[in-house]
Every structure is written in structure tokens, then in C-alpha cells.
Amino acid sequence: MSRGPVRLYPAGYRAVHGAEIAETHRELTAGLSRAARLRADADLAAHALRMRLGLDPAAPGGRLFALAAPFALATAAVVAGLELTGWYRTLVLSPTTLRAMVAGTGAAWGLYLLCSLLVCVGAIVALTGRWVAGVAAVTGGLLGTVALWPALGPARGGGALVPVLALLTVAVVLARPPDRRADPEVCAAAGVMAAVGWFPLVAVGTGEFAVSTDYGAWPLLVLAASGIVLAVRRRSRGLYELGAMAVASPPLIGRAYADAWLDAWPVVLLSLVLPLGAAFTVGVWWVRRGS
Incomplete structure (x- = not known):
């Protein structure tokens, strides 16, 4: 086997474990087809790159993305759910027949x-x-959005922001160490965050409440609150948890930018929610430590 993938490991790690890795890999791939060996080489190269980038399960970066990935899925689902329910609301309220409404919807x-x-x-x-x-x-859904955006972007505004944030979300999700099992508690918290971030906005969208717009504040507040709750439950300072929420926040930042009619200032102000949440959890940690 080519030692190429082994060379991708950090120098110190490679000096200690490189020969063992190469020998084990050679034994495991002996007798495999060419396609299977190529897949095994790709897996080894991916693991080496994760270690070089600090994204292996034991590294701080790997643990950060392991926590952020479920919430990145949740925030992406909130934005996608708001798009779907917004379209459904238009469908229900429109005097046009369902067939005409569907027919008038462009392919893109x-x-x-x-x-x-x-x-x-x-x-x-x-x-x-x-x-x-x-x-x-x-x-697949996010990459499809990126591919479709050249046809949709001019009508929706925001330039390249939506596809860029979609790609960032994909990167966050895929950066999670694949050999680190998803924490059921974190996944459940992310699911609750998605539901609480989505449903009130749908209720407001019915027009039964005297709220015109939240400028995208509500989902970001829910995301920050999720980080605070996790930090308090874990009795940590919260920098790690709120950092993961910040990494997972790009879809909500993009949504807030659209809700603010492409005005950056409301988004800048809303972005302060996460550092303020971190300051709050640090304060709680110091109080608990002193007591």
C-alpha cells in the first residue's frame, strides 16, 4: 500500500504510530479489490486529515463540532421549516385554486x-x-439549495449569502468526527430547540397575534438559551457550549438578515446574544464555584 495517506498524519503522531498504522492497513486491505482498497485508503486519509486539523474525537475541535453538528441540523431545519410553512400559508390564503397555484410555481x-x-x-x-x-x-437538501440559488437568488435578494451559509452548515455537520457516537441528550436538546424555534413563528404567521416581525430574533434566542441550559446542566463555564451554538448559528443569521430586509445592523445586534449568553454562564459558574 502507498504510504501517501500515512504521510498526512501529524509528524509527531506519524513518527510514533506511522509504521504500525501502515502495517495494520496493509494487512486489512490484503486481498481486497482495487475499488475496496481505494475506499480504505480514502478512509485512512480522511482520518489523518481530521487529526491534522484537530477534528479527531479526542481533540477540542472534534468535541466542539460533535456538539455543534446536531444543533446545525436543527437550525437548518428551522429555516427550511419556515420556508415550507410560509409557502403553505400563502397557498391557504390565496384565492387561486390549488392547481393554479401549483402550476404557477416555477420549477426552480x-x-x-x-x-x-x-x-x-x-x-x-x-x-x-x-x-x-x-x-x-x-x-443533499442544502447542496440542492446551493445549486438552485442562481435561479432563485435574484428574486429573493441577499446575493450569495444563502448558498455560502448552506455550505458552512454542511461543513459543520460533516466536520463532526464520524467515529464519535451522537449523544442522545444533545440530539434531544437540538430537537427541542428546533421545535421551539419554529412553532411560535408559525403561530405568529397566522396573523392572530399582534407581532409584525421579530427580525429573526426568536430562533437565535432559543439557540442561545439551549447553550445556556446545556452549560448549567453540565456545570461548565459555558464557553464550549455557547461556542458550539455560534458554530451552528449560520442558518439563523441568514434568516435574520432576510427578515430584517437585508439590513445588517439588526443582525449585528442579534449576534451579541451568544457572547452575552456566554458571559451569563461564566457568571453562574463563578457563583457556583464560590459557594
């Missing part, structure tokens, strides 16, 4: 709604235990 917009549905379903699947299948669905 229809595919975009299907991608949004794929993101929602995938997030539910991943957070309820079938992580690999769910992540594949969410990744």
Missing part, C-alpha cells in the same frame, strides 16, 4: 421547496437515531 422554486422538505425530514431522522441517513438527506 418547486425544487427548492423539495430541498427544504428534505432538510426537515433529514434533520428529524438524524436527531432521532439514524444519524448517517439523516445527515445524507440534509446534506
